[in-house]
Amino acid sequence: MRRGSGLFAVAIFFLLSATFSTITSGAAEIPTGIATDPILQPPPEDGKPIEVTIGMHIVNISSIDEVSEQFEIDAYLFEGWVDKRLAYQSEGPQDQVRNYAIGQIWIPQLEMINAATRRQVDEVSIMVSPDGAVRYAERLIVRLSSRFELRRFPFDQQQLVVIIHPFRVDGPQVDFKLNDASTWTASEFKSYSSLAQWHLISLHSEILTAPTYGGLTMPEARFEIDVKRRSMFYLWKVFLPLLLMVFLSWAVFWIETSDLSNQITVAVTTILTVIAFAFAISATMPRLPYLTYIDAFFLECYIFVFLAVVELMTVHVTHRSELRRDLGLRIRRYSRWAIPAAFVATNVIIAVHFLG
Template sequence: MFNYLNLVNMSDPLTTIFSIVLIVASYSTLVNGSASFREAEKKILDRIIGKGVYDPRIRPSGANATVDGDEPCIVKVNIYIRSISRIDDVTMEYATQITFREEWRDSRLVFDDMGGRIKFLVLTDPEKLWKPDLFFSNEKNGHFHDIIMPNVLLRIFPNGDILYSIRISLNLFCPMDLKYFPLDIQNCSISMASYGYTTEDLVFLWKAGDPVQITKSLHLPRFTLMKYLTSYCTSKTNTGEYSCLKVELVFKREFSYYLFLIYVPCCMLVIVSWVSFWIDPNSAAARVLLGVTSLLTMSRQISGINASLPPVSYTKAVDIWTGCCLIFVFGALIEFAIVNYVSRTDTIKADKHRRRRPQGIVGARRKFDTAKDSGIESSDVEDGPIGYAKALGSTKLPRKKPPNRGIFSNWLSRFHTRSKKIDVTSRIVFPFLFAIFNAFYWTKYLPRDELMEL
């Protein structure tokens, strides 16, 4: 390339003047060339979409159009998911922001690229061109973005290809199956279809290679996006057959959030209710207070969980968990009622026995002394020495050999009152039953999480 600076630095005045003139001329040529280039773009736009030249009401012809017939216009679609801000279990919807792109060919827009100098033309007013009448069939509401300028891109390529891109925020309906909540996996879709053009006029296709892109910074507080699936959902109605595209987003619910919000507190309440088994049965106030408080807290916990979920007609996994925990807490309270009743019954029987025992001893002794003085054998007298010994509780009487009992029965015989035996048995039975319930519960619902990942 010619170095103008070296010419300027030369000492010859004529050379210096010539160099300055050459630089000015070159700059003027560059500016005029750029202006003429923009003027060429303007002329091309006027020629292909000028007034009376292009009619946006008419759809483009198909790729294999002939004089006798026409083919449907093929529109290739791809989307870029920028964010997913909310997934609502109550309203069963989710909010997302996407960049939506469509590509099609319109033979009416073919132009000369001036030897490859014009790669594409950018159109700021997309209303001047025909566009596919696509709509989101599961949309609740949405809006375009107009700050600072409308977020719309439209490019026209020399061969007539058109790229249309727009940024949209959508609230989409997502029907959820909550039977396995909170160990569930939900499929939320984005459905797109032609509103007026049938498949004879318009066909949507996923762009080959990478039809859906997802931002790497996507983060959801309670869900993880596992994968996405693209499919076609062309449907027939009484007005015709319409082309449709569908992308399913598979979300896995983050269990750790619910583990510390629901499962751990419920377990703690159940265990706290078992503390009453170690409290003396005579401390009725303490045991009743503990049982009732645990029951009310558990009921409030269930109400709070159901308030954050939609009312459904089927039983959810969390309902089974909270319901069984409530039964265990209620069972601990009922256990104290039984213990208290048995304790009072044993006390009443003991009092009656103490009042009856002195009379039996005195009567047996008097009859035995009378028989001895009269020379009658004591064995012929009712309540003789044997009766007397029984009344005195003599240990010299022959005893029956105790029957063979199991280890648990022998251990339980160490406790003399029935109320104490019930409490001791409950200390073992309640945790054992709760462990069995946990084994069945997690065996049923945890594999669901693994199978859905396949």
């Protein structure tokens, strides 16, 4: 019985030894298996940064959301650089370009640092000329965030910004240069743009340097798209209804002073209508920590509708007293022109402050 137990222990010992040797040998082979192909490393430039020509062609801007301060673009991103390791002897007129796939050669890793979603790349083209010049193009769709200046809203003009940096690992090895051949003009959007609220004006680009950790810098490519809002929607759907509501509140100035019931009905109905209207369109308004032009106009309408109620109650109280009845009538006569004049003057001041 003891002899059988000893043989069983010896067998277990050899089994564990064999397993440990297999694991150890497998672990030792891991570095060899993941060795990187030299062609996937950046080309040697004697310590100098690799000059990458960059350009962008905007195909479409599918949406601009001022509430979330984001926009979505469909575009081509172009890159170009020289990799002497890929140079070859052309074998004839048909061998002037050779195509490669992702993962076969080194490609600069670029990132859109203001992207709100992952960049969706649909198509990629990599072509190499006999002299080693590489031309890279990708079709992308991405949603980006950009700081909107909405103080003049809805009569504003915005600058949508696409900011591109090399990936931090490639940052010190890459230098940007603009590709002027990929110039974009707004005329391309006239036939198919879905931005009914916006008029696209122009696109311009520039190369800057951005600071990084340790006092280092990296190149930054900025593509700025200028767009101007078409404000007719807000004129017809917001400003005009609000003006009519304010005008309606002034109807109390022309109702007989003794007819309190009808005056209160008009005033209260107008206030409730303005409040309901504000709630109805609040979802389409940007949520900002500062006042915009349309916010100021809303507040002005609230105040002047409230003033109509104050005037109504003042005239009613004075009219009930025989001694002050004439005062109430004078207030009513002055209100008929003083309050509308003050409304016009206030509108001019607000327009100059926000739009001037």
